[in-house]
Amino acid sequence: MDSAVIPLRHGGLSLVQTTDFFYPLVEDPYMMGRIACANVLSDLYAMGITECDNMLMLLSVSQKMNEKDRERVMPLMIRGFRDAAEEGGTSVTGGQTVINPWIIVGGVASVVCQPNEFIMPDGAVPGDVLVLTKPLGTRVAVNAYLWIDQPEKWNKIKLVVTKEEVIEAYQEAMFSMATLNRTAAGLMHKYQAHAATDVTGFGLLGHANNLARQQQNEVAFVIHNLPIIAKMAAISKACGNLFNLLQGTSAETSGGLLVCLPREQAAKFCSEMKNLSSGAGGQGAVGGAWIIGIVEKGDRHARIIDKPRIIEVPPRGSQAANQENSSTSPDPSPNVS
Amino acid sequence: MDSAVIPLRHGGLSLVQTTDFFYPLVEDPYMMGRIACANVLSDLYAMGITECDNMLMLLSVSQKMNEKDRERVMPLMIRGFRDAAEEGGTSVTGGQTVINPWIIVGGVASVVCQPNEFIMPDGAVPGDVLVLTKPLGTRVAVNAYLWIDQPEKWNKIKLVVTKEEVIEAYQEAMFSMATLNRTAAGLMHKYQAHAATDVTGFGLLGHANNLARQQQNEVAFVIHNLPIIAKMAAISKACGNLFNLLQGTSAETSGGLLVCLPREQAAKFCSEMKNLSSGAGGQGAVGGAWIIGIVEKGDRHARIIDKPRIIEVPPRGSQAANQENSSTSPDPSPNVS
Numbered sequence: 001m002d003s004a005v006i007p008l009r010h011g012g013l014s015l016v017q018t019t020d021f022f023y024p025l026v027e028d029p030y031m032m033g034r035i036a037c038a039n040v041l042s043d044l045y046a047m048g049i050t051e052c053d054n055m056l057m058l059l060s061v062s063q064k065m066n067e068k069d070r071e072r073v074m075p076l077m078i079r080g081f082r083d084a085a086e087e088g089g090t091s092v093t094g095g096q097t098v099i100n101p102w103i104i105v106g107g108v109a110s111v112v113c114q115p116n117e118f119i120m121p122d123g124a125v126p127g128d129v130l131v132l133t134k135p136l137g138t139r140v141a142v143n144a145y146l147w148i149d150q151p152e153k154w155n156k157i158k159l160v161v162t163k164e165e166v167i168e169a170y171q172e173a174m175f176s177m178a179t180l181n182r183t184a185a186g187l188m189h190k191y192q193a194h195a196a197t198d199v200t201g202f203g204l205l206g207h208a209n210n211l212a213r214q215q216q217n218e219v220a221f222v223i224h225n226l227p228i229i230a231k232m233a234a235i236s237k238a239c240g241n242l243f244n245l246l247q248g249t250s251a252e253t254s255g256g257l258l259v260c261l262p263r264e265q266a267a268k269f270c271s272e273m274k275n276l277s278s279g280a281g282g283q284g285a286v287g288g289a290w291i292i293g294i295v296e297k298g299d300r301h302a303r304i305i306d307k308p309r310i311i312e313v314p315p316r317g318s319q320a321a322n323q324e325n326s327s328t329s330p331d332p333s334p335n336v337s
Numbered sequence: 338m339d340s341a342v343i344p345l346r347h348g349g350l351s352l353v354q355t356t357d358f359f360y361p362l363v364e365d366p367y368m369m370g371r372i373a374c375a376n377v378l379s380d381l382y383a384m385g386i387t388e389c390d391n392m393l394m395l396l397s398v399s400q401k402m403n404e405k406d407r408e409r410v411m412p413l414m415i416r417g418f419r420d421a422a423e424e425g426g427t428s429v430t431g432g433q434t435v436i437n438p439w440i441i442v443g444g445v446a447s448v449v450c451q452p453n454e455f456i457m458p459d460g461a462v463p464g465d466v467l468v469l470t471k472p473l474g475t476r477v478a479v480n481a482y483l484w485i486d487q488p489e490k491w492n493k494i495k496l497v498v499t500k501e502e503v504i505e506a507y508q509e510a511m512f513s514m515a516t517l518n519r520t521a522a523g524l525m526h527k528y529q530a531h532a533a534t535d536v537t538g539f540g541l542l543g544h545a546n547n548l549a550r551q552q553q554n555e556v557a558f559v560i561h562n563l564p565i566i567a568k569m570a571a572i573s574k575a576c577g578n579l580f581n582l583l584q585g586t587s588a589e590t591s592g593g594l595l596v597c598l599p600r601e602q603a604a605k606f607c608s609e610m611k612n613l614s615s616g617a618g619g620q621g622a623v624g625g626a627w628i629i630g631i632v633e634k635g636d637r638h639a640r641i642i643d644k645p646r647i648i649e650v651p652p653r654g655s656q657a658a659n660q661e662n663s664s665t666s667p668d669p670s671p672n673v674s
Contacts, residue, residue: 004430006391008449013347015449019393019433054343056356056445058395093341096356101438108393108445112345112352 001121001214002043002197013112018043021058021106025142025253026174029073033080034178036105039200039254041088044109045185046198046257048119053111055085057095060104077105080178088180123194124215128295129266130223133184133273133287134176134256135313136204137232139243141166141173142253144235160234169229172315176229176287177254183276183286184257190272191265199255205248208258208302220298221260223248227290227311248304256287266291288313338458338551339380339534350449355380358395358443362479362590363511366410370417371515373442376537376591378425381446382522383535383594385456390448392422394432397441414442417515425517460531461552465632466603467560470521470610470624471513471593472650473541474569476580478503478510479590481572497571506566509652513566513624514591520613520623521594527609528602536592542585545595545639557635558597560585564627564648585641593624603628625650 003018020040024032037055044052061074085092085107095107111117144166147153181198188196197211204223212221226233226246236245243250261269273289290311340355357377361369374392381389398411422429422444432444448454481503484490518535525533534548541560549558563570563583573582580587598606610626627648 004391004393006430008390009388010350010449010451011348013350013449015352015390015447017391017393017445017447018431019395019445021395021433022435051346053345053352054341054354056341056354058356058358093343094355096358096443098359098441100441104435104437106433108354108356110352110354110447112347112350112449114347 002046005118008112013114014118015110015112016044016047016049016118017108017110019106019108021104022253024103024105028174029076030080031174031178032105033077033082034084035174035254037081037084037088037107038178038180040107040109041084042181042198042200042254044111045181046196047121048185048188048193048196049111049113049117050182050185051111051117052088052090052109055090055092056108057081057092058104058106058108059095059097060100060102061097062103063099063101081105081107084178084180088182119188119193119196121195121197121211122214122216124219124260124295125194125217126219126295126297127263128194128260129263129291130221130293130295131259131261131266131269131289132199132204132227132256132292133181133259133289134179134199135227135229135288136199136250136252136255137169137229137245138173138177138253138255139251140232140236140245141169141229144232145170157235157238160238161231165231168315169231172229175316179287181257181287184259184273184289187269187272188259191261191269194260194262196257196259198257199252201251203244203249203251204258205302205304208248211258212300212302215300218297218300220296220300221293221302222296223293223302223304223308225290225292225309225311226304227288227292227313230312230314233310233312246308260295339383342455345449350451351455352447352449353381353384353386353455354445354447356443356445358441359590361440361442365511366413367417368511368515369442370414370419371421372511372591374418374421374425374444375515375517377444377446378421379518379535379537379591381448382518383533384458385522385525385530385533386448386450386454387519387522388448388454389425389427389446392427392429393445394418394429395441395443395445396432396434397437397439398434399440400436400438418442418444421515421517425519456525456530456533458532458534458548459551459553461556461597461632462531462554463556463632463634464600465531465597466600466628467558467630467632468596468598468603468606468626469536469541469564469593469629470518470596470626471516471536472564472566472625473536473587473589473592474506474566474582475510475514475590475592476588477569477573477582478506478566481569482507494572494575497575498568502568505652506568509566512653516624518594518624521596521610521626524606524609525596528598528606531597531599533594533596535594536589538588540581540586540588541595542639542641545585548595549637549639552637555634555637557633557637558630558639559633560630560639560641560645562627562629562646562648563641564629564650567649567651570647570649583645583647597632
C-alpha cells in the first residue's frame, strides 16, 4: 500500500502515515518544494484521504553550495513545500535538516482517520474502469530539457521535437508534478472508487501491477490508452524507447492517481475533474482524468495491450489545450466501453 | 519542544510526532541502527510518552559502498533499528530508502495520545531538582576513539588516557546512546516530573536553555554537577577544552533526559532508576540518573556554576562500576540540597 495504516488504541481510529524524500529534479527551487510536498501527500490521496493532520519536512542542504546560493535557494524550496502543504489543508510543524553532499527534500504526512475516511485499495471487480489523473512522461520531459545543452544527446531527438516543445513539455511536467491529487481523492468517495494507487517510481505499469496484486478478487488490469505529455512519446521512440515510457515503466515523480471506478461512475468522475479543472484553481490545482483501461477477470497482474493508443496531452495554456481541453475529456473509445 | 503536538479532529486526542536522521558515528552497523532508533524515540520520551504507535525508517545507502559492503552493512543497521523499535513497543511499518554519497539513518516516530499521556515541558517551579539520565561525553568518546589511529591527535591526549580507557569509553558511549529513555519517561509520571527535554545536538546547556525558555514560571536552571563518561573530561581539558564539554555545549547523540522533578521526588526517581538498572535488562536497557542541579527563580535561562563537580562515570561492567554502581546513585551533595 502507499501508506502505512496503523490501528490505534483509541476508538476505532487509524493512523495513516507516509514518507518520501528525493533529490531535486527541476531548476526552480520553489516549484521543487511544491513537488516534494505533493509527492508526499499523494500517498494519502491514493487512499482517498483528503485531510492531513501533520506534515514534517525532511531537508538536507548541500555542503557544496556557497552561502549565498544556500540563502537564495533553500528558503524558496521551504516556501514551496509549505505552500503546497497549506493547499493540502495542513501545515508543517517540524522536521529535520542536515548537511549532505546532495540536496534532499521530502516529508512525512500523517493523519488520524475514522474508517470511512479512507478506501482500502483492494476492492476492484471485473468490469471496473481504470482512470489516470495526470499524464505520463515527467521523467522524459525533465531529461529532454537537460539535453538542450548537450549536443550529443540533443542530436538524437532534434528531428522529432523543437526546443520550444521541450521547454513547454518540461514546464507542463513541472506543473503537473506540483499538482496535488487532493481533488481526485475527494471524488474517489463521491464516485465509489474500488481501489487506487499513485504513479511514481515504478511507472504506470509497475504501480498497476502492485495494485492488481493486492486485490481481493481475481482480477487483471488491462491498459489500452497512455496519456502522455505531448511529444514525449516521440522522444522516447527516437531514443530507442527511452526509459521504456511506452512499456509503462518509465519512472514518474508525483504522478497521478490510478483509480479503479465502477463502470457507470468513471465518465462522471472524469467529467467532474474536467469541470473543476476549468474552474477557479484551473488544471494546475486539480489535474486531469483519462480513462485508460479496464478491469477483467484474471490472475492479479496488469498489462498494457499491444500498440496502446497514445493520447498526446498538450501543455496547459497551449493553443491545443485551449481549443479542445482534450486532457480532461473521458474517452469513450471502443477499447474501454 | 522536542516533538510536534497536533490536536486532532477526534475526541480530545493529540498526534505527537518527531523525526530525526543523521550520519553513522559508530563502527558497528547494528549498534548504529539501535542508536538511530533510540535517538528518534527519545523526543517522545522527553514528553513522558512511553508508547509509540508507528515508526517509519529513513535510510540512504551510500553510492560509494560496493555491493558486498552494502549487503553486509545495511541489513545489520536495519535490524538494529527494528530491534530498538521493538524494545520501544512499536514496529517499523514503512519508510523510504535512497542512494546518497553518505549513509543516512533515521526515522519518524508517531503516537496518538490522550492528554494525560504526555507532560508538557513547561511546569518547572523554583525548588525543583534537575536530574540527568545518561552521562555526557559521547562526542568526545567517539572522536577520541578515531584518534587512536591518528598519531598527531593521539599525542595530545596520550598523557591523560590509555588506549584501553578510550576503547572502554567508546563502548560505554555506544551502549549509552543505544539505550532507550523509555524507563525514565515512565518514571516521569510516577514522580510527577514538571518538565523534561532530551540532550542531543546542542549539548546539556543548550537544551537546558531551550527548556528554561519555555517555562511558564520565571525560573532559572542552575547546574552544579556534570556526570561524564570516565576520562572524557581529562581528554577535553588536554585538548584545550575540546568541544566545550565542560561548558556544557558539547553535542551529544541520543543523550539522556534532563528532567525537572519536585525536590521530594528526585531522590526516589534516581533510586528507582538505579534499582531497575541493576535488574534484568541492566543499565544497558535503562540508563542511570544523577542529580545535576536545581531550579531557582530567574529569567528563564540555564547556567553551569563556576567549577562544577565532575562525576566520572565508569564504563558499565568495569570494576569501578561493579564496586560502586556510582553511576546511578543520586548525589545528595550540598550543591543540590
